[in-house]
Amino acid sequence: MPHGDLPDGECPVVAIIDDDADLRRTVAELLANNGFRPLPLPDGASFLALGPRPGVDLALIDLRLRGENGLTLAIRIRETMGIPIVMLTGRGDEMDKIIGLETGADDYMMKPFNPRELIARLRAVLRRAGHPGVLTPDRSASAIRAFGRLRLDQTRRELLDQDSTEIALTNAEYRLLEYFLRHPGRIIPRTELLTELGNDLSHYMDRTIDVLILRLRRKIEAVPSKPVHLQTRRGQGYIFVIGVTT
Structure with missing residues (x-):
């Protein structure tokens, strides 16, 4: 269960779409401990199976999903659902990063990432998207x-x-x-x-x-x-x- 300073109903739901089970588990625990409701998913098909209104506030997507293209999934989410997207990238994905920038991902994090920075980035993206559960500075x-x-x-x-x-x-x-x-x-x-x-x-x-x-x-x-x-x-x-x- 998530815990933090927000009621469960206001906690942003973040889909973690990554084929690395260890990373999904680690990120899910990090998010749950910082006021988010994580939804770990192993692939794009699992996310799309949630339907056209998946009840997710942000999608955290690995660029290099096994057997599929994370950018293709991101573009589909952007065009059909309008959900903010943060991409996780590896150090050898230069061309994918450039294409991702051009398609308009809201933010990028390079693996390995600093946990505090990931949390700060997710909050900033959600705040810009107007999520009511993210506090806005005065x-x-x-x-x-x-x-x-x-x-x-x-x-x-x-x-x-x-x-x-x-x-x-x-x-x-x-x-x-x-x-x-x-x-x-x-x-x-x-x-x-x-x-x-x-x-x-x-x-x-x-x-x-x-x-x-x-x-x-x-x-x-x-x-x-x-x-x-x-x-x-x-x-x-x-x-x-x-x-x-x-």
């Missing part, structure tokens, strides 16, 4: 970084537009934007961005940064093909310009 105490007509709330890890509506970011997108905002007006090489993102992306190929930059521009730029904030300096890297309006 915005009045937030640290805000503004650029153009947008604001990054570093306490709540939210990107807000001029109407205070949240623009959803994945964890990697958030960390990339926050790093740019801490170093405005400076050309930042791609290698520095890879280093900063650390265990998220340190084993990815260079194209990953390009994918993240493209996704981030779609969310922060009025015309993504003509960026005014997140600009490219060919052969050098990227530079973030704050003092403009979009």
Whole structure:
């Protein structure tokens, strides 16, 4: 039984879809001890057998499910159920990670992962999805970084537009934007961005940064093909310009 500071009815239900029985058991125990209701499943078929309304708040999916493609399952869940998705990846899955970024997974964790970080990531994704059982920090105490007509709330890890509506970011997108905002007006090489993102992306190929930059521009730029904030300096890297309006 889960325990923590939430009633059972409010505990987020997380499907753990992984063919590794030991990992399922370990993650299920971790989640149960931190206010979640785990639902361990060995494969995608078991999840899909729950029906079109599976009663799950988030799907935690292994990219390398035995005999099937975790990305295919993730895309199907995204298109038919609208459930937030966090992917578990191995160190040798560079192309899958890139494809996963392009299909819009809410977040990624690389194996082996830090248990506290996994819990924090799951809570952040569920909070962004509006789950009532996840506590939201007080915005009045937030640290805000503004650029153009947008604001990054570093306490709540939210990107807000001029109407205070949240623009959803994945964890990697958030960390990339926050790093740019801490170093405005400076050309930042791609290698520095890879280093900063650390265990998220340190084993990815260079194209990953390009994918993240493209996704981030779609969310922060009025015309993504003509960026005014997140600009490219060919052969050098990227530079973030704050003092403009979009």
